[in-house]
Amino acid sequence: MKKDFIVEIDESELNLFNKKLRTLSSFKGNGTELISLYIPYGADRSAIMTQLTNEKSQSSNIKDPNTRKNVQSALKRIINLLKQIDFKIPQNGLAIFCGNISKQPGKSDIRLFTVVPIKKLETKMYWCDSEFNLEPLKQMIITTEIYGIIAIDKNEATVAILKGKTYDIVGRFKSNVAGKQRAGGQSAKRFERLREEAEHNFYKKVSEAVNQAFVPYESKLNGIIIAGPGFTKETFLEKDFLDYRLKNKILGLVNTSYTDEYGIKEAIERSKDLLKNASIIREKELVNEFLASVIKTGLAVYGEKETIDALNAGKVATLLLSEKINKTVYKLKCPNCGFEKTLVIDESEAPNLKCDNCGSEMEIVEEVDYIELLMGKAKKMGTKTAIISTETDEGEQFWKTFGGIAGVLRYR
Numbered sequence: 001m002k003k004d005f006i007v008e009i010d011e012s013e014l015n016l017f018n019k020k021l022r023t024l025s026s027f028k029g030n031g032t033e034l035i036s037l038y039i040p041y042g043a044d045r046s047a048i049m050t051q052l053t054n055e056k057s058q059s060s061n062i063k064d065p066n067t068r069k070n071v072q073s074a075l076k077r078i079i080n081l082l083k084q085i086d087f088k089i090p091q092n093g094l095a096i097f098c099g100n101i102s103k104q105p106g107k108s109d110i111r112l113f114t115v116v117p118i119k120k121l122e123t124k125m126y127w128c129d130s131e132f133n134l135e136p137l138k139q140m141i142i143t144t145e146i147y148g149i150i151a152i153d154k155n156e157a158t159v160a161i162l163k164g165k166t167y168d169i170v171g172r173f174k175s176n177v178a179g180k181q182r183a184g185g186q187s188a189k190r191f192e193r194l195r196e197e198a199e200h201n202f203y204k205k206v207s208e209a210v211n212q213a214f215v216p217y218e219s220k221l222n223g224i225i226i227a228g229p230g231f232t233k234e235t236f237l238e239k240d241f242l243d244y245r246l247k248n249k250i251l252g253l254v255n256t257s258y259t260d261e262y263g264i265k266e267a268i269e270r271s272k273d274l275l276k277n278a279s280i281i282r283e284k285e286l287v288n289e290f291l292a293s294v295i296k297t298g299l300a301v302y303g304e305k306e307t308i309d310a311l312n313a314g315k316v317a318t319l320l321l322s323e324k325i326n327k328t329v330y331k332l333k334c335p336n337c338g339f340e341k342t343l344v345i346d347e348s349e350a351p352n353l354k355c356d357n358c359g360s361e362m363e364i365v366e367e368v369d370y371i372e373l374l375m376g377k378a379k380k381m382g383t384k385t386a387i388i389s390t391e392t393d394e395g396e397q398f399w400k401t402f403g404g405i406a407g408v409l410r411y412r
């Protein structure tokens with residue numbers, strides 16, 4: 001198996017990434033004023049700065065005064081950000097989106113969003129349009145969910161890994177189980193025993209290969225599907241040769257007519273509902289685990305303040321965040337008197353930039369998605385993060401009753 005096949009992506013990171021893409025794709029500019037900038041790791045700093053400066057001077061030719069003003073402010077914001085982070089681009093690169101997202105013509109509300117790609121960004125891109133260009137990021141999602149598929153009958157087995165919409169065959173096996181015709185002179189009993197023995201050995205051989213291929217990636221596998229005609233799948237499972245870590249991952253059994261590569265294709269087609277349900281089930285389990293902790297052990301916290309305090313104290317084992325939390329954290333600094341403050345406000349609101357101290361307009365030094373900030377904190381504390389959608393009743397209840405932020409504790 002190719003080693004780079006399984007990407008190291010945390011499910012919560014993926015959920016955050018998806019959430020950001022949904023938000024970004026909802027914005028429309030009034031003119032060609034939304035800027036998308038993709039910077040790969042190791043990109044030449046001066047080349048990018050030169051390009052941005054050039055774009056800024058060229059933008060003075062834009063006819064519409066509002067669009068011109070918005071493009072120029074957006075470029076300024078991007079340049080400031082890059083200076084602020086001192087061009088420290090993450091290993092996977094950085095995507096920056098900036099522009100006027102105000103829905104009212106003539107009004108301007110310039111926002112800047114950053115996204116760290118879930119896979120390595122290869123090419124640099126600058127794009128100015130009436131919407132953000134999310135294509136390079138969208139292409140990364142297609143190939144992230146990972147499943148194992150085993151198509152098996154008595155004579156043949158094919159093992160594959162499904163990654164997004166593509167699959168890779170990682171093993172093909174043929175058994176030497178004899179056909180139904182026994183050789184002359186063999187007793188029926190002995191023939192049957194030999195057949196069973198060969199079948200047993202075949203299942204064992206396939207299981208060993210599956211264990212070897214899947215166990216090293218156990219934590220990244222979203223699930224395993226066992227396919228094939230008749231009852232062979234059940235027999236294969238009853239033999240119990242699969243590693244216990246893989247058994248926990250079995251999503252279900254599906255009937256297919258074939259057990260070669262065509263059987264793998266059939267299995268993918270027939271297990272779409274199983275695959276879709278898998279992530280929903282994981283979410284339900286997480287919320288239920290939290291509820292059980294609230295009721296039974298008391299090893300839980302909820303609400304913003306309580307949860308963040310516990311997180312900072314290193315007490316949280318799993319941090320649960322509802323994807324309904326739509327907040328942005330702004331770090332502001334006054335260029336006039338040096339006053340600094342941090343604002344946490346709803347994503348739909350524009351920050352109030354007036355300096356508390358002297359009344360001048362403060363500058364935005366940093367803006368971060370609130371969920372991303374909390375996830376960063378959690379990572380430092382060795383805390384797992386789970387992002388909970390509101391697609392299930394449990395998720396909805398989690399948002400409405402617990403405010404969408406909670407933690408399962410290691411200790412009190």
Ligand SMILES: [Zn+2]
Pocket residue numbers: 334335336337338339355356357358359360
């Ligand atoms: Zn001030």
